[in-house]
Amino acid sequence: MPLNSFKIVMDQKFAPEYFVTIFRFLRLKDLHSCLLVNKYWAICAVPILWEAPFKINDSFTPSPKVIQTYLVFIPDETFFELGYSKRIGLSIAKPPSFDYPSFLKEFSYDRFLNLAIANNCCKDIIVELLKIFAINDTKLRRFNTYDYLFDQHLECQDQIAPLVLPYFSECNLIFSSLTYLECIYQWPMQKVKLFNAIAQKCHSIKTLKVSVWHEDEGKVLANLISSQKHLKKFFLINSNNFASFPIQALVDQKHSLNSVTFEDMHNNHDLSETKFFNYSICDLNSDAVDVLSQCTNITKIKFKHCEGLNSPLFLPIISTFSNLISLEYSYGTHKIYDATTPIKLLSGLIKKSCNTLKRISLEWHSLDYLDITQLIKAITQRTINLEYLKIPVYTLEQLVLIHQAFNQLKKLEVH
Template sequence: MACSKIFTGDLPEISTYIIQNLRNDIKSLYSCILVNRFLCRLAIPLLWEDPFSIKYQENLSCHFIDIYFLLLNENDKNEIKNIKYSKFDSYLHKPLFNYPSLIKTLNLYRMKLHIVNWLNSTSYNTALISNSNQKSSYNPLTLINHLQNDSYEEGLQLVRANEKVQIQPINIICIILFKLFIENNASLNNLYISINVYSQNKPFHDIYYMIINNPKFISKLSLFSFEFYNWPTLKQNTVQNIESLQTFLSSISSLCTCIKHINFYYKCTDDIEFEKNLANIIQSQLQLSSVKIGFPMNLLSKVPLFDSLKYSSNTLTSIHFNSCIFSDSMKFDALSYLTKLESLQFKNCSGLKSKVIQPLLNINTPLKIKTFVIFDTKIEEIIPIQLLIQKIGSYIEILILSVRNDDFRKKLFDTIINFCDKIYFLHLNHIDFMNISQLSQMILIFNNYLKYLIIEIKFYEPNHFSINTNYNIDHENDYKKVSSMILKELNNLLPYYLDLNLVINPNDLKFVFDNCNQVKLKKLLIRNRSTNDLDIILNIIKEFSKEKNLEFFSYGIGNILSIEDQVRHKNLELLIEETQSFVKMKRYDDLVVKISDIDGNLL
């Protein structure tokens, strides 16, 4: 009774707000559903809004697809029984919640990955499935580890899984699940479509027509991501699916006009229809805030796509070029319309020159870009980029520079020092001896603002016969020296978040921890490329963590090649377990601030 009285008045609204802030804390959400009915009703929709992003693991037989199947009609249940030897327990009650109606994020590629592994998890109908003795299990929905992006390993896993499963059952289950979502009035916020080299079987063209015939399913779409790799073999085998996909893309402009975030990545050599459809989607959106574009081939037909950006000049605040090849035949005049731009990113691009940057320089009003990223991009002309930094320098708060060319990197660093003063997130790659004094000046200038600092030294390209692509033993002494110089510069500042990719000498690290004048550090990430003195270094960090109340810590080791190193790594893990008693240890991938997330709230 007392508990019921608590959730009256304004408290339900407050509780809803609190639960919403736990969206990414799966463990806490599961604790909430065990408290009472009220909190359970608040937490369940969050737990089931994006189930296909959950990574599965071996030796677990329970998975969320079985829960979905409890809500199927009899005809669809029979379809499943024809595919897989599993009986629907007649004593099982229908779930208390309408789980299919709760889905908000759907990734077609990952959905197929889950289906394939679900099929491989137990016994199958041998007429459809082979190698039934090889089992692969799922994790339940309670697993904390979520996938953020499709990975190479995930793709290979799908290829291996496809070798055990024929195409037909995958298509059937996928269509059944889509029918289940649509029949239960689900409405997506995020839709990811990825047709890539790993997808050896057909895309599900029936799904595209199902969406077109049920527009409510995507009418409130906020994020639309489309990745397409049009290899000749893929196109020849899927003509019908390509046509249905084109029809679907051409319909989006009329089905949904409230998309805020668009991600387009495609490799298409001979079909301009895709570009026209994608351009129409951009042009039709009334609230478009961010666009990510990638085309990893030198294509000549990009004018319509770039021109469409000018129609979102009043709303577009972020544009991200990923793996783009800029050519002289392309026109970038539309960029001069983007007066509201706050984030500009070039990642793994080539051909970055005046033709791309000049339209931004032509904007007469102040260009208040707060996030500026050039990451492993081939710069052909440095002066336009220097002029852009001069134009936006006083507004930049988040800066990521990964420039391999020594001369260009030095010039850009000098420009940053002269024209920027309010940076609170700084990520610098390929730091070498020539950059130490510049790094020192940056730390001094940004001292009052800097909260996030990521530093990676320059690792020289290995020779052709080198086994390890990240670490060249011939330059180890240089790595140690430049790492030592960087650590000494940090003696003036340890910010809130520190991520170091160095070859660490324990004496240098201890000197920094013992003598640093300003210690704001709460999150420490170290990727040590040396395998020497591993336990000594960790003990130094352990003592520092106790004294300074470090909140989170991640420690990674690079260049582990020999059996002896692997044994030492296991011994190190034992020491890490001891450290966990007073500081939260996390995997590097779970703690690192990713480039793709830097526009969000970092704190």
């Protein structure tokens, strides 16, 4: 059978949804090749290619043509009204073949902003682009705002970012299907309107990653958390004492929440690489810790670069988390030492979940000898289903204890 005939027969036999399913397994370059086969294949491939043009991934650099294509949807008169002598972006010989804005599912605010500025978009044009997304019935699955900035436009972004963000409140329908929200390490600007806009229209967030620096933001974020139906994963990153507000709101998610992460809450200037960083230890109030203790379905807990965990305030969670599958704690590097390792907290969590833990990852570097023999005994003598263990070792006795007890481990790392 000739190749063209084979393609026609295949097109007729398979419904569009089957092509979409198949195409989602293809690599990006192969997906681009599908555009050249025929119109039918292009119709299936284009929406997938345009779901995540900003790609929330540090290794991916978006094409300038992404913004240029979106600019096509702004009328000529809008450019003239805003002081442009001519429209910017791609030249328009005919209307676009596809409704590209409607395909957008993953939105990285920082990369969007960088590309817009690189294409000579002023603040007002950027706001018009947001309106285009709303007009074209864009429904986001993921929204990310994070200070992953490109150096050539850094100063410009610092000025424009706080001015544009509040306009999302006028386009809040784009958040109605949101399942993933990340708003961390942010510029020193208010996010109250953004959180309010999302809370009003979105009730399906499954994963939430946030930084909290201000009281009003903490309270609004608490309202956003309470408005969700089934929050599963919560990440609190680089936050101060106002984070107690959203933590307390987790009481409304205690039946669905199964994973919590605390990250980058410390006073060590050598550990920070971001431009805007709030130096503060993990400083929750007793009400927030009490709410954490009520979230009994949590199976994964992670602490990374956090100080203050050795406070007695956190000990009540030991008696609650009895179903942990994964426990992770890390602080510093081989040149940055951990002076406040919460041995009592870690030992207590391990003992309480000894029947369910499958993964324990403990990584820190201390300047002086730290007696963790009891911690190692808690691991070796109590855990029965452990498959992965990473832990620092200070003495030969500790190393012997580990090797004698864990023949069933799939992976062991000592350092």
